[in-house]
Amino acid sequence: MKERLSRETIAMRAAKELFDGAVVNLGIGIPTLVSSFIPEGMEVTFHSENGVLAFGPVVTAEEAAVKADIDLVNAGGQYVKPLPGMSFFHHADSFLMIRGGHIDIAMLGVIEVSEKGDLANWMFPARGVGNIGGGMDLAFNAKRVICLTEHTTKDGKPKIVKQTSIPLTAPACVDLIVTDLAVIEVTTAGLVLKEIAPGWTPAEVQHLTEPKLIVSETLREIEL
Amino acid sequence: MAINKICETFDKAVADIPDGAIILIGNFAGPGGTPYYLIHALARQGAKNLTIIANTAGGIGLTVDYEDHRILFENGQVKKVIASFPFSTSASKPSPAEKQILAGKVELELVPQGTLAERIRCGGAGIPAFYTPTGYGTTIAGQKDVKWFDGRPCLLEKAIKADFALVRAYKADKKGNLVYRGTMRQFNPIMAMNARVTIAEVDEIVEAGGLDPEAVVTPGIFVNRIVKVEENLGFPRHPERSFWVKKA
Numbered sequence: 001m002k003e004r005l006s007r008e009t010i011a012m013r014a015a016k017e018l019f020d021g022a023v024v025n026l027g028i029g030i031p032t033l034v035s036s037f038i039p040e041g042m043e044v045t046f047h048s049e050n051g052v053l054a055f056g057p058v059v060t061a062e063e064a065a066v067k068a069d070i071d072l073v074n075a076g077g078q079y080v081k082p083l084p085g086m087s088f089f090h091h092a093d094s095f096l097m098i099r100g101g102h103i104d105i106a107m108l109g110v111i112e113v114s115e116k117g118d119l120a121n122w123m124f125p126a127r128g129v130g131n132i133g134g135g136m137d138l139a140f141n142a143k144r145v146i147c148l149t150e151h152t153t154k155d156g157k158p159k160i161v162k163q164t165s166i167p168l169t170a171p172a173c174v175d176l177i178v179t180d181l182a183v184i185e186v187t188t189a190g191l192v193l194k195e196i197a198p199g200w201t202p203a204e205v206q207h208l209t210e211p212k213l214i215v216s217e218t219l220r221e222i223e224l
Numbered sequence: 225m226a227i228n229k230i231c232e233t234f235d236k237a238v239a240d241i242p243d244g245a246i247i248l249i250g251n252f253a254g255p256g257g258t259p260y261y262l263i264h265a266l267a268r269q270g271a272k273n274l275t276i277i278a279n280t281a282g283g284i285g286l287t288v289d290y291e292d293h294r295i296l297f298e299n300g301q302v303k304k305v306i307a308s309f310p311f312s313t314s315a316s317k318p319s320p321a322e323k324q325i326l327a328g329k330v331e332l333e334l335v336p337q338g339t340l341a342e343r344i345r346c347g348g349a350g351i352p353a354f355y356t357p358t359g360y361g362t363t364i365a366g367q368k369d370v371k372w373f374d375g376r377p378c379l380l381e382k383a384i385k386a387d388f389a390l391v392r393a394y395k396a397d398k399k400g401n402l403v404y405r406g407t408m409r410q411f412n413p414i415m416a417m418n419a420r421v422t423i424a425e426v427d428e429i430v431e432a433g434g435l436d437p438e439a440v441v442t443p444g445i446f447v448n449r450i451v452k453v454e455e456n457l458g459f460p461r462h463p464e465r466s467f468w469v470k471k472a
Contacts, residue, residue: 134336
């Protein structure tokens with residue numbers, strides 16, 4: 001079995017998509033890890049649905065006894081640290097930031113993503129129920145949507161599919177897919193395989209991907 | 225006579241909530257900003273066939289286990305819930321609401337969070353409906369009216385109007401002006417603006433003039449009753465000092 005990238009490594013690669021001054025919303029799951037890998041010298045402003053901008057890192061388990069505060073949490077309910085320049089606002093203002101085009105990048109998790117960039121990530125298929133939360137507003141309205149995910153499900157089925165089989169979060173919303181095997185750009189021509197995990201071949205990645213991948217002429221190994 | 229909105233007990237504050245009332249409850253992904261005492265007073269009061277509008281349906285279990293409005297579902301007081309994040313994130317620990325929704329005992333209206341927030345805001349702001357791009361081409365669209373603006377299809381969403389709002393704030397003055405602390409704010413200010421009767425649970429009540437008017441988030445005209453929490457949690461408000469968080 002060839003080695004795949006860890007969840008942290010997926011987050012590290014996705015962090016390379018950040019830019020200085022960007023306003024960024026991180027979804028629950030692998031995206032949350034991105035906040036630990038901001039490139040040095042870059043200032044990124046994190047937005048959270050519950051009404052906070054420019055908050056700091058997540059409070060670690062060791063710090064929790066002293067620093068955890070129920071009135072300072074991110075959208076996943078994790079305790080975060082305050083930062084100078086932080087601001088608070090109510091939920092309607094928080095989502096006008098999202099709908100109004102004030103969020104540069106949303107990083108979201110995936111249950112299925114299609115070759116057209118349709119994203120499905122809110123319904124738990126096994127339970128037949130799900131939480132839409134703030135993900136739908138982000139998927140529809142963030143300027144750039146980047147998906148972070150394992151390439152396949154726990155039982156090895158492709159998560160990148162021709163057609164999604166569960167209710168959509170948003171149609172044709174995804175710009176870039178970063179997985180534990182590849183970096184794939186969603187284009188009008190189809191999915192372009194741009195980067196690949198060390199030791200993997202395009203044919204092997206294609207085998208675990210339902211739609212046809214267009215191999216970029218500049219295909220290279222994933223660099224961090 | 226000088227305005228004084230102080231209500232002595234939580235039980236008195238919720239005594240007139242009738243069966244069938246539509247109730248907004250401040251709530252997000254943890255105990256911060258949840259009006260615990262008012263929720264539990266409503267549970268004791270026992271009003272039935274309630275419509276609850278809140279971000280969650282209680283008991284979602286993201287980080288800490290705490291006593292929230294899931295008790296209203298456990299008590300069988302709820303007939304409908306309007307929420308964006310109604311279900312527990314853990315399949316092995318379904319919330320009471322999840323069981324009742326799947327059994328058809330409680331009706332669920334699932335709403336994207338931004339649309340929920342705006343429907344609540346509009347209800348308080350006198351805007352009967354609005355168009356939003358969020359949800360077009362998904363199951364949320366249903367039979368909603370679609371209109372194109374600037375090349376984008378948008379859905380017509382209607383405002384929500386509630387009878388009561390149970391909100392959590394940090395400090396109030398006797399006129400009902402409210403200030404919040406950190407992410408406790410979330411849905412609370414827009415819920416306070418919406419309801420016919422807004423009841424606020426706060427840590428501290430001061431005389432008029434005791435709050436910086438520049439810092440007031442919810443002006444007092446939106447608030448009908450204020451009730452003080454007796455415990456002093458200290459700072460930071462650590463989850464383990466919060467009596468409503470269940471000990472592992």
